[in-house]
Amino acid sequence: MSRSSLVESVLDNLPVAVFAKDATDDFRFVLWNQKQEVITGLQAEKAVGRNDYDLFSKESADYFRDVDKAVLKKGKPLEVPDEVVETALGEIHMKTVKIPVVDSETGRLLVVGISEDITERVKAREQLEKMNKDLSKTNQELQDTQMQLIQAEKLESIGRLAAGVAHEVKNPLAMLLLGVDYLSKDLDPEDPNIDEILIQMKDAIHRADRIVRGLVDFSSNRSLTKEETTVTSLVEEVLLLVRHEITKASVKITEDVSEDLPPVYLDTSKFQQVMINLIMNAVHAMAETEKPTLKISAKAMSLEEVEKNQGARTYKVFRKGDLVVVLEIRDNGSGISDANVAKLFDPFFTTKATGVGTGLGLSVVRKIVELHNGEISLNNRKNNQGAIVQIILPTRAHAEVT
Amino acid sequence: MAKKVLLVDDEAGFTTLMKMNLERDGYEVRVENSSPLAVSAAKAFQPDVILLDVVMPEMDGGDVKAKLDADPELTDTPVVMLTALVDSTELSDGAVADSAGSMVLPKPVEMELLHNVLNQVLSEADSE
Incomplete structure (x- = not known):
């Protein structure tokens, strides 16, 4: 075996690509081994005698040329850890070492390149990074869920405590009311204040009772009696119940409730x-x-439609393809101040005057909706037009399972 | 003749005040603070109506009610349950009938509401 055929055979069977360019002849390729053919998809006979500008895009060729010149200037090998090259076979990543060599026989100045195809490695690393991300x-979501669980548990223990305390508080309230009732019938005509005092006391007793009752509401309501119904009939029933209040407040109601909504599974009285x-x-x-x-x-509508309408919001309890019923209540009232949006559903948070609201209403509301595997949100409408409540309810049969 | 009310509740303060209110309104009242003695008290007193607390130690209102119903002498005596428990929205504003048909009143209760309920229960009992 001649020396040149030995070298040729070694070069062609190397697992890395090897090439050489003649710097004294416009960087034309003088060597192009088999692995280089495989990586680039270019045969040696097409590459040898041509330069980077003949074979690659101008952008790539400019880059190669810059590196080549840098190698020659330095007079030392240079490593390019990750070159991205557009080839006929697509984008590949290469780790290349370029070496300046003077051919002892011809005296020509060569740039020899040894390249390893690291495309798979880069892809694997990218994938690993993505998986890591x-x-x-997932870890963050897990932590969030855990926080929510802790929060839920906290609320639940408050609830349990409240139910126990409620009973103990109601008995003394009952006694106070009996005392006030007794005294109210035996007033001292000399002192008109007594009448007023007793009225105030009675009011206070009822107020305390309402708060206690609200607390019990919040803590109980654990079991639901669900039945198949439609949001259409729910809205109808509820409007009958609140008609008096609505009329009293001169509120105009507009209804846009489809007649043919799919059935939902609700505890009707709790949803009322x-x-x-x-x-x-x-x-x-x-x-x-x-x-x-x-x-x-x-x-x-489908969950996808809901998500499209809502922008970035995602719905945790639903799955893709779910058919849901979206119930919305819009008012043109004062809306919610930014500071309060996050606190709306907290128990005991209220914007109403002391004694008017117990602050338990919305926390109970949310609990009931969640017990139905639904979601509720309360936001301001655009341009300070008021507030909008959105309730999304599942229609699947397995919505029955809680 | 004054109507007779037997008041069964373990809370002595409550029964004292309730007795005062009822007596002033013309009822004859007997108090029993120990629920296991409720049935014998009813037999001795022969009330026209029994006001019965629900949550009591030893024997709760439901058990007392069952004993009263089981006694041929007392089974027709109307019972009004009083409870500080509120586990349903129905109890929010007034009296409701429980599953066994007795009236249930929430504590705290207004005397006015109690009178109405007592009158109703007593007139029903009279007409039977």
Whole structure:
């Protein structure tokens, strides 16, 4: 075996690409081994005698030429850890070492390149990075969920405590009321204040009782009696129940509820409680509004449609392809101040005057909706037009499972 | 003749005040603070109506009610349950009938509401 055929055979069977360019002849390729053919998809006979500008894009060729010149200037090998090259076979990543060599026979100045195809490695690393990112995202979600669980548990223990305390508080309240009732019938005509005092005391007793009752409401309601119904009939029933209050407040109601909504599984009386609460909240929020208007709408749509309408919001409890019923209550009242948006559903958070609200309404509402595997949100409408409550309810049969 | 009310509740303060209110309104009242003695008290007193607390130690209102119903002498005596428990929205504003048909009143209760309920229960009992 001649020396040149030995070298040729070694070169062609190397697992790395090897090439050489003649710097004294416009950087034309003088060597192009088999692995280089495989990586670039270019045969040696096409490459040898041509330069980078003949074979690659101008952008790539400029880059190669810069590196080549740098190697020659330095007079030492140079490593390029990750070159991206557009080839006929697509984008590849290469780790290349370029070496300046003077051919002892011809005296020509060569740039010899040895390249390793690291495309797979780079892809694997990218994938690993992506998986790592996904993992930290999942981890974050897990932490968030855990926080929510802790929060839920905290609320639940408050609830349990409240139920126990409620009973103990109601007995003394009952005694106070009996005492006040007794005294109210035996007034001293000399002192008109006594009458007023007793009225105030009675009021206070009822107020304390309402708060206690609200607390019990919040802590119980654990078991639901679900039945198949439609949001259409729910809205109808509720509007009958609140008609008096609505008329009293001169609120105009517009309804946009489809007649043919798919069935949902609801505890009707608890959901009536939810609706009444939300409607009365809206009525109170419109106390200062000139033409108070309440719009109630309900539509069936796919989760994808909901998400499209809502932008970035995602719905945790639903799955892709779910058919849901979206119930919305819009008012044109005072809306919610930014500072309060996050606190709306906290128990005991209220914007109403002391004694008017217990602060338990919306926290109970949210709990009931969540017990139905639904989601509720409360936001301001655009341009300070008022507030909008959105409730999304599942229609799947397995919505029955809680 | 004054109507007779037997008041069964373990809370002595409550029964004292309730007795004062009822007596002033013309009822004859007997108090029993120990629920296991409720049935014998009813037999001795022969009330026209029994006001019965629900949550009591030893024997709760439901158990007392069952004993009263089981006694042929007392089974027709109307019972009004009083409870500080509120586990349903129905109890929010007034009296409701429980599953066994007795009236249930929430504590705290207004005397006015109690009178109405007592009158109703007593007139029903009279007409039977």
